Amino acid sequence: MEKERNEISQERMEERTEEQDGKPKSSYPKGARIIAGVGTVLLALMYVVTLIAALTTSPASSGLFKACLGGSILLPIMLWLYIRFAKLLNK
Numbered sequence: 001m002e003k004e005r006n007e008i009s010q011e012r013m014e015e016r017t018e019e020q021d022g023k024p025k026s027s028y029p030k031g032a033r034i035i036a037g038v039g040t041v042l043l044a045l046m047y048v049v050t051l052i053a054a055l056t057t058s059p060a061s062s063g064l065f066k067a068c069l070g071g072s073i074l075l076p077i078m079l080w081l082y083i084r085f086a087k088l089l090n091k
Contacts, residue, residue, distance in 0.1 A: 029090045032083040039079040046071050 026033060046068045053064035 027087070028083065029086055032086040035079060035082055035086075039075060042075060043072065046075070 028036075049064055050068040050072075053061040053068065
C-alpha cells in the first residue's frame, strides 16, 4: 500500500516538473529563485565573517559576531517571506 502511494506521488511530481519539451519546470518565479540564491551566498559570507570574528582578537569582533548572529536569524525569515509573497502574487 505504501509503495503504491509513493509511486503515485512520484509520478505526479514528475508530471508537474516536466514541460512539453522535457525541461524541468519550477513552481517558483525566477525572481524568487534568484533571491534564494543570493540569500544562500549572503548566509555563507556571514558564517565566514563569524568565523573570522571568532578567531581574531580585535575590538570589533564582538560587534561583528552579534551582527552575523542576528543576520543568520533574520535574513532567512525575510527571504522566506519575500519568496512566499512572490509566489502568491504570481498565481
